[in-house]
Amino acid sequence: MLSAESLKQIDIELAKYPADQRRSAIMGALRIAQTEKGWLAPETIAFVADYIGISPAQAYEVATFYNMYDLEPVGKYKLTVCTNLPCALRGGMATGEYLKQRLGIGYGETTPDGKFTLVEGECMGACGDAPVMLVNNHSMCSFMTEEAIEKKLAELE
DSSP states (O other): OOOHHHHHHHHHHHTTSOGGGGGGGHHHHHHHHHHHHSSOOHHHHHHHHHHHTSOHHHHHHHHHHSTTSOSSOOOSEEEEEEOSHHHHHTTHHHHHHHHHHHHTOOTTEEOTTSSEEEEEEOOOSOGGGOSOEEETTTEEEOSOOHHHHHHHHHHHO
16 A cells, blocks of 8 residues: 555654554654655555554544645645734735635635645744745745745746
């Protein structure tokens, strides 16, 4: 279900915890699986749970709690815009609206070409850099004015 390389990475995550605390590696393991697969199908979650030694329900609880995990296919670039109050007060809502208009999609949707998925996110801990956008759960983009958005989209396209 996962490549040998991904399993090796999960083994590294597992080694960080005592044998009786293996379940603590679930977040990292799900991240690794999602990076390989692009999203977390129920069978992928079950496979990771079994590999770690927890029930699929326990792994699914984690996967559904955190918005960094995608339970359905997403575009090549997942753009998560923070709209929590501090970001909203500094332009986060306008950033989201601009992206909706520019990409022709709403939150939770993917462009017809499969390139971009737009997601409304919770606090990303970068209120001083608002408005912020996270690309593929890993790359934080700060001060996302319309000009900054256009620059970032050009880099991604």
